[in-house]
Every structure is written in C-alpha cells, then in structure tokens.
Amino acid sequence: MKEEGKKILGEDRREKLLSLLQESHSPITGSELAKKTGVSRQVIVGDINLLKARNIPIMATSQGYLYIRPAQDNFLIEKTIVCSHSRSQTKEELNILVDHGITVKNVAIEHPIYGDLTASLMVSNRKEVEHFLNKVKLTNSSLLADLTSGIHLHTLAAPSNEAIEKAEKELKAAGILVDEN
Template identity: 40%
Template structure:
C-alpha cells in the first residue's frame, strides 16, 4: 500500500473512533511496524492534523471542538463521579494538570471520553499503578475539557458546580469566581 494512502486511512480510522486507537493496533491493521505508524503520525501532524498521543493511543482533536480549562477539587473517592459527569454530558477530559509552587506546571494527557475509559483510569489508580496528580496540591487541579459546543461545556461546568467539584473562590462582594 502506498504511504500516502495508508496515512489517509490511518487518519480516517483515528477520526472515526470513539476511543483512542493504539499504535500497535494500527500497525496490525496496516501490516506495518509500530515505527512506521509513529512516522506516519508525524507526517499527518506536520500536515496540520491535530492528532494527540494519549496513554491509550491516538485521538484526533478537531478544531471544531470547543475547549476550556476548569479548576476542580475533590477527594480520591470522587474521581469517578467527576470524570463521569464530564463524559456523560458529552465532554472529553483531555488532560489533568497542577500548578506546583516548586515544580511549576505538571501535566498528563488523558483523552477520557467514555465511561469505560473512566472506569479503566480509576481501576489503574486503585491498583496502585499511580496516585492521582491532584494529591500533590491537596486536591486542587485543572482539566482541559472539550466538547462539540460551548453550550455543552457550560452544562458540564454547571453540573460540576452543583456537585461542588469546581474550585471557586469568593470575591470581595460575595460572588463566586472561577479560578482558571
């Protein structure tokens, strides 16, 4: 198969997938090595395609999606509820990051857009594979969330507010202010 044809098929497969597509799976599907896939992804990115590498595989991040950064705070036991709230409203938790006084910004790509991915993520944490990044900053952390529209992001934010997950500060006049 011609390299350009393969790259277009790879792009179509990633764009059409509801979940991240692993490099190993792409290599198997196109009968090439994993290294060829990595090179193809680099060529596709250079051509302007917004392909993001996550711990679970490649996803396309189209410019048609709205995104925003939110600051949240919750316990370890509430991670699943927080992430399920985001995906249930049609959002994707693109990443998690903290702002640390010594280390600066520490960020991890997530690409979580389904309940199954939420469950897998929480199970990995509970299995002791890692501890949540938020624990470095007493629970306060940020997510970049994306969705098909600003209205969906507004609905996600409102639901997180109702559940007291948004980390907001009061202003002098007593109004709540989102800290971003």
C-alpha cells in the same frame, strides 16, 4: 494498497497511519496501528512523533492515538475549571462531567519544579472514564493530581454553557469544585 499485516515502509507507512487516524472517530492504540502496518509498536511511536513534528494534529490519549479535527459546531463552549479531591473521587468527578455531555479534554497541574504540566484525557462517556481508570490501575500509575495534593484543572468542551453550569453545581455539591471566592 498493501494488505493488513504486511510490512509497510517509511513514508508509505506514515501516510497509512495518518489515513487510519483521520478515518477513525475514536482513538486507535499503537498496537492496533502496528498490526495494520506490519511493524512494531515502537516504530509506530517514532512515526507518530515524526507526524507531530510536521504539525499534524495527533494526540496521544490513554485510549490510543487520536487525530484532532477542527472544533465542531456541537462543541462551541470551552471552559477550564479548578478541582480538588481525593484519588478515590476521580471516578465520581469524571462521571459527573461526562454525564452532562461534557468532554474532559485534559488535566493540568502546576508543579513546583516543572511548572505547568498537562496531560490529555479526551473522555466523553462512562466507558471512556472506566477505560482510563482501569489503565491507571493496571499500570499502577500516579494521577497528576497526586503530585499537588488533589488540586488540578480540567479543560472542558461542551455543547452549551448550561451543561457546564449544571456540572459545576453537581461538582460543588460533591465538594470537588474549588470555589472561586
């Protein structure tokens, strides 16, 4: 195998990228991957897209690229919830969820022009929530919920229904969870 930082070409580089992503249990930034393969971040973006076109389960998150493994036994329950809140309550919402052992897989909205829009979040703890919110602030980005007056959906993954029910109760008390009635 070639040394870190030496330029790795074409298919060898894509194999190296896939290997690095599969070995990691946390996201890896495009810049880190570029440094390890001796190419630019833009080359990495192209390589990732080529790998995705082969149906390799790679997801771009706010923390970097993540290889998606098949569902593990510790996350048996998935549920989609509807939330509505101000931008200033985003941190509170996400922290409530992760504090109950929940992974917030994504955020989705129904846009009047584009239809359903979904973005990956993959936040599981307060550190990842903080990283996501700092990135939003640093890039001066809009949240998807900004486009729909705060109304959005989250797909959650949790170890139990009880964890989701407790989080929903806390979100409801905070005025964040949209009541189904």
